[in-house]
Amino acid sequence: MRVPLPSDDWIADPRRGGLALLALVLVVLPIFLPNRFYYDVAIHAGLAAIAVVGLNLLIGYAGQISLGHAGFFGLGAYGSAVLTGTHGWPPLLALLASALVVAVLAFLVGRPILRLRGHYLAMATLGMGLLIFMVITNERTVTGGPDGMAVPALDIFGFSLSGRNKQAWYALVALCLLLAVWLALNLIDSPVGRALRALHGSEVAARVGGVDVAEYKLIIFVISAVYASVAGSLSAHYGGFITPDAVGFLHSIELVTMVVLGGMASTYGAVVGAAVLVALPQFLTAFHDYEQVMLGAILIVCMIFLRRGLLPSAIDLIRARRP
Amino acid sequence: MSEFLQFLFSGLTVGAVYAMVALGFTIIYNASEVINFAQGEFVMIGGMSSVFLLSAGVPLPLAMLAAVVIAVGIGLALHALAIEPARGASVVTLIIITIGASILLRGLAQVVFDRQFHSLPAFSGDVPITIAGAALLPQTLWVLGGALVIVLALGWFFTRTLTGKAVMATAHNRLAAQLVGVNVRFVLMLSFGLSAGIGAIAGVLVTPITLTSYDVGTMLALKGFAAAILGGLGSAAGAVLGGLLVGIAEAMGAGYVSSEYKDAIAFVIILLVLFFLPRGLLGGKAAERV
Numbered sequence: 001m002r003v004p005l006p007s008d009d010w011i012a013d014p015r016r017g018g019l020a021l022l023a024l025v026l027v028v029l030p031i032f033l034p035n036r037f038y039y040d041v042a043i044h045a046g047l048a049a050i051a052v053v054g055l056n057l058l059i060g061y062a063g064q065i066s067l068g069h070a071g072f073f074g075l076g077a078y079g080s081a082v083l084t085g086t087h088g089w090p091p092l093l094a095l096l097a098s099a100l101v102v103a104v105l106a107f108l109v110g111r112p113i114l115r116l117r118g119h120y121l122a123m124a125t126l127g128m129g130l131l132i133f134m135v136i137t138n139e140r141t142v143t144g145g146p147d148g149m150a151v152p153a154l155d156i157f158g159f160s161l162s163g164r165n166k167q168a169w170y171a172l173v174a175l176c177l178l179l180a181v182w183l184a185l186n187l188i189d190s191p192v193g194r195a196l197r198a199l200h201g202s203e204v205a206a207r208v209g210g211v212d213v214a215e216y217k218l219i220i221f222v223i224s225a226v227y228a229s230v231a232g233s234l235s236a237h238y239g240g241f242i243t244p245d246a247v248g249f250l251h252s253i254e255l256v257t258m259v260v261l262g263g264m265a266s267t268y269g270a271v272v273g274a275a276v277l278v279a280l281p282q283f284l285t286a287f288h289d290y291e292q293v294m295l296g297a298i299l300i301v302c303m304i305f306l307r308r309g310l311l312p313s314a315i316d317l318i319r320a321r322r323p
Numbered sequence: 324m325s326e327f328l329q330f331l332f333s334g335l336t337v338g339a340v341y342a343m344v345a346l347g348f349t350i351i352y353n354a355s356e357v358i359n360f361a362q363g364e365f366v367m368i369g370g371m372s373s374v375f376l377l378s379a380g381v382p383l384p385l386a387m388l389a390a391v392v393i394a395v396g397i398g399l400a401l402h403a404l405a406i407e408p409a410r411g412a413s414v415v416t417l418i419i420i421t422i423g424a425s426i427l428l429r430g431l432a433q434v435v436f437d438r439q440f441h442s443l444p445a446f447s448g449d450v451p452i453t454i455a456g457a458a459l460l461p462q463t464l465w466v467l468g469g470a471l472v473i474v475l476a477l478g479w480f481f482t483r484t485l486t487g488k489a490v491m492a493t494a495h496n497r498l499a500a501q502l503v504g505v506n507v508r509f510v511l512m513l514s515f516g517l518s519a520g521i522g523a524i525a526g527v528l529v530t531p532i533t534l535t536s537y538d539v540g541t542m543l544a545l546k547g548f549a550a551a552i553l554g555g556l557g558s559a560a561g562a563v564l565g566g567l568l569v570g571i572a573e574a575m576g577a578g579y580v581s582s583e584y585k586d587a588i589a590f591v592i593i594l595l596v597l598f599f600l601p602r603g604l605l606g607g608k609a610a611e612r613v
Contacts, residue, residue: 126541130542290434295430296423296428299420303416
């Protein structure tokens, strides 16, 4: 006989149970990480997850596609690299300044771009991403061009965190990820979130219901850009070196694939999608050449057979099993 | 003057390719309201397949023909395996599917072929023809001629044949076409095959001039899309006009402003058109705006 959990509602509430579960997983995970290589994979997955949680707000909740989010990721990364490396700013200040610049840029670009829908929005964001990529690749004197540039270690209030210190980085990324998820969940449950879901369902109905559609889309576009920028800044410090690959079209598609794979409109799904897609190529190195093939196949297969993504489908399966 | 003429020639050459990509977009969009983000990959497949068939010892004309057949096969497979099963899905879903197809094809090309740049020998030599001080490559004439033949053939097909008229009918109103007995599924299949074929022909014709590699498709798709909406999405004549204009704008921008940022011009055109001229030059369907 199954005793009903007294705290069923508490567990089901993503903002309390879900967050506690994620925290638990993040605390327990290091026990199962046998060496530095596994730590490295986990850290990369966590960094990607931060960007994907943000992108999921835009794609999953607001229903707006962006094929240029690596552009924001790259601006954050290069912003931190240039400000700390070339100009000697403190890394934390550089991270915040880059995020601010990205927010302003997303605001200015988003206003006209988000008036577009569907194919037009997809192409416009794709073009925007390519444009950022072009600038970063061509302005060699600032960014080092296609060869990339070195990034100093992250340094928080006097503690220097080099990328070699895996445990410390793991803790930092885990904390940032928790914070990112918590903020996203709160946003989804706020009036902004409700408005977003309304406009995902039907823009016309949302507008009739008094939702300022353009305004909310813009807010979420800016927020998701800032998520990507912060993830980019952290990645740059962790890796210690960045190249324009981080800004490229393929990276944008990777981010979208993570959203789609994990499950659109599922914040924890975004984390799962990021973890799976980062870990998979690391453990299937024999298939290295097939990485793009795999990305493409995942996108197509998910959209045809698993439209809700891994996590929501898995949860449905578990729920259906329970009497 | 000769400088201007030189830029014009190179603009017309790449413009003809953008026009053919834009035609591919238009044909599929009219039949199914899908924007096929993998449109540029057909150009890449056409170019890369003929390069590798040629190096495997197949004579050039046969290699080109085979490359087009391969691309058409892939176009049909794309429709059957990825578009048809997702019928009735939302626009965002279809965008993600065709983006997935584009990455998949890029990835396959990288494995089946390689990651190098390749060229084909020009069809009728490399001796440029000099016109008013500007050099015109004979291959340019092949590209322009090929584009012209395709446009004329499509015009004839859509207005003079029953199958072509069935495609037009489907484009106007799918349900009505179905009611008068048009096999809409066949029309969709045909339009994917057709636009894959056109893309591949463009790839074959232009490879001797611009080179090709596994990843040229994305940029071509972006520029072809810019061309299609500049002309007016859904209008075939608009696609051709838009393609030539985007090509010329790009060549002039590269020549007079900055060659490093020439690829940005198509993007700027997309934004300007979407904001100020949503119906395009020849008035296609209006860009959806909020």
